[in-house]
Amino acid sequence: MIMTLIAFNKPFGVICQFSPDNKHRTLKDFIDIPNVYPAGRLDTDSEGLLLLTDNGALQHKITHPQRHIAKTYLAQVEGLASDETVQKFRQGIELKEFKTKPAITQIISKPQWLWQREPPIRYRKSVPDSWLQITISEGKNRQVRRMCAATGLPCLRLVRCQIGALHIQDLNLGLGEWCEVSEKQVFQAA
Helix, strand or coil: CCCEEEEEEEECCCCCCCCCCCEEEEEEHHHCCCCCCCCCCCCCCCCCECCCCCCCHHHHHHHHHHCCCCEEEEEECCCCCHHHHHHHHHHHEEEEEEEEECCCCEEEEECCCCCCCCCCCCCCCCEEEEEEEEEEECCCHHHHHHHHHCCCCCEEEEEEEEEECEEHHCCCCCCCCCEEHHHHHCCEEE
């Protein structure tokens, strides 16, 4: 049996399911391949790399917390990030029901390759924003957004750019586009 593994550049406002939704576009609006399912999720208001497969064992390998597959996010946050903020991410952040594992975090400039979001982020002249690159190896519900909020930097935009060794920039996918990838591309350096 041939296994299918798909990398999809999920746009903002798309819900990670194939069944119809009254308010949002779904994966079915972009991917017409039978029997593939997301290996992990991205919130409706998050964008970027999503993997889908028809292989349950591979889906488990990608998503299971014991595998510690690194996932990297670009977070545009409201406010100016500082070295002190970055240190909090690197030490782990106390959230309501758990403390996060340390996250590899750095302050960055907005990547030149990053697409424009539709609709665009609301620009506020009096409130600065900044960008963080955050790599985590766990994936609790809305974890990166919650980590940002806990440090006093609400997340305005969240883009997952990498899963394991697979980076969305290397795939050259436009918004809403997908391509087949190999398991080796995901795990080669992960």
